Amino acid sequence: RTPPPPTFSKAVGDAKVVHAGLLHKRGLYHTAFKSRWFLLTEDGRLVYTSPTDRDNPLGTIHLDNIAARMAYAEPYAFEIVTKDRVYSLRAASLEERAKWLQSLSCWTALANENALIEHADEIICQASYHRAREDESSSFETAFQSPPLPLTTTTPTTTTTTPTTTATATTTQGVGSVGL
Secondary structure, eight states, rough: OOOOOOOOOHTTOOEEEEEEEEEEEEEEOOSSSSEEEEEEEEEEEEEEESSSSSHHHHHHHHTTOOEEEEESSSTTTTEEEEOOOOEEOSSSSHHHHHHHHHHHHHHHHHHHHHHHHHHHHHHHHHHHHHHHHHHHHHHHHHHHHSSOOOOOOOOOOOOOOOOOOOOOOOOOOOOOOOOO
16 A cells, blocks of 8 residues: 655645655755755745655755756756855756756746846835935025025105204303493
8 A cells, every 4th residue: 555645734834835856965064965855835945855754844945036057066966056055956867957947947037036126126216316306406406596586675764753943042151240
């Protein structure tokens, strides 16, 4: 009697597996190739398990911002380059390697497309910011460079009438009077 195929539920959760197969993975510290069962999920994870215990993951490669490329040091080898590490993998044949690279290419294309969109968004935001600053600056300068308005001041015409009084002072100058 044949055992039922593994469900991979522990390894990938609810994610749908879009590609699976046996690959040989070079270790980070122990550099010998070891057989690993790989599961590519639709949510962008490449989960690997032991070939004999496919329900318990040994590791996960998150496929956001990766590059997948052929490696020529080993026959049928390819690499997955992440920001943290380069994973060296080897397929059993050229056809298997081509299938894996094809499956991974949608993630590299998607990552490249997302990076381009993010870069375009940054450029648009920067341009909008600079345009707003220029508009703000030019309207400020225009306000001070336009011809000045004529200054017309109205001075109130107030007539103050002050009563003119003529004061007459009589002074007698004389030489002293002598009384007789």
